[in-house]
Amino acid sequence: MDDMHHFVIVGGGAGGLELATKLGNKLGKKNKARITLVDAALTHVWKPLLHEVAAGSLNSDAAQVDFRVHAQQHYFEFQPGRLTGLDRSQKTITLAPINNRKGEEVVAARRVPYDTLVIAVGSTTNDFGTKGAEEHCQFLDSQLQARRFHQSLLNRYLQAEHAPEGERDIHVAIIGGGATGVELAAELRYASQQLES
Ligand SMILES: Cc1cc2nc3c(=O)[nH]c(=O)nc-3n(C[C@H](O)[C@H](O)[C@H](O)COP(=O)(O)OP(=O)(O)OC[C@H]3O[C@@H](n4cnc5c(N)ncnc54)[C@H](O)[C@@H]3O)c2cc1C
Known part of the structure; x- marks a missing residue:
């Protein structure tokens, strides 16, 4: 297992989730590679549905994919956490601690080693610094x-x-x-x- 090539994909959005699923089905299933998907969230909702969630015409609980369940079904691993650092010389990424709602630490900051790293963290709206x-x-x-x-x-x-x-x-x-x-x-x-x- 340790000698296996380790793909780490950060970001389980439209791109990252699809890649993890395909790599899992193709290589993970045959034990030809280890695939780990990292995401700051626990579930994925296809972003083009967000306006329906905002308007209330879609219940996001019904539209979401649970990363852990999906990973089990498609032969990859899921690691919850927000990417905060990358060390290219050591080939490791750092994930932020995970806290509960009270702000208490549940899991400490940790490093994840990789052989191949894919960063697919998407983008967010740019307000171009507009005041207010x-x-x-x-x-x-x-x-x-x-x-x-x-x-x-x-x-x-x-x-x-x-x-x-x-x-x-x-x-x-x-x-x-x-x-x-x-x-x-x-x-x-x-x-x-x-x-x-
Ligand atoms: C409301 C809305 C409607 C859209 N409608 C359409 C449409 O109709 N058609 C179309 O083609 N495109 C549409 N888009 C654009 C489309 O959703 C994006 O192009 C696409 O989601 C980008 O995919 P991605 O994999 O690059 O990133 P995303 O899908 O944005 O996924 C990024 C993932 O990275 C995770 N992440 C972010 N930062 C970190 C971090 N530091 N550590 C760990 N994880 C992290 C996030 O939790 C998320 O799961 C829409 C976008 C929005 C917001």
């Missing part, structure tokens, strides 16, 4: 952010229901008219019809 954007806008790059958006939308609906006549409108401003922005606008229109009916 980080503090006052909601972003839509992760499940957590999509769920938070949905929660705040529901809260606004509750407030609107109990507001005086004429003060019940909810305005959502979406910055960015690309696929995500346009799809979110359409999904919110649909969700508002559902919530009003």
Whole structure:
């Protein structure tokens, strides 16, 4: 096992999860290589579905892939953790400690050795340093952010229901008219019809 070539893939998104699955099925299954997928999250949700989670038309629990279960089914290993360091000379990566909700350490920082390393950590929205954007806008790059958006939308609906006549409108401003922005606008229109009916 120790002599086996060790592929480490950091990031179980659209690219990394697919790669780990294919390598697992092709090499892991025949014990020709060891494959480890590392991700800061425990589950994967296909990002193009996030606007539906944000609008509430999709339950992210139903749409998510559990990394550990998927790894078992496709002959690779899953290691939870956030990448914080890379030592190319030693061929190791460092993962941050894992804490519980109270901030207590559950697993200490650790090093993972590799023979081949693939970093597939994706990207996040760039606000180009726009003043106030980080503090006052909601972003839509992760499940957590999509769920938070949905929660705040529901809260606004509750407030609107109990507001005086004429003060019940909810305005959502979406910055960015690309696929995500346009799809979110359409999904919110649909969700508002559902919530009003
Ligand atoms: C709302 C939304 C809608 C989209 N719609 C479409 C669409 O309709 N069609 C289309 O083609 N594309 C769409 N995209 C773009 C598409 O989702 C991305 O191009 C694609 O997900 C990129 O894949 P990736 O594997 O590079 O990274 P991602 O899918 O972003 O995955 C990155 C992974 O890395 C993990 N990670 C990040 N940092 C660390 C770290 N330090 N340590 C460990 N793990 C880490 C994350 O938890 C995540 O699982 C959309 C994106 C968004 C946000």
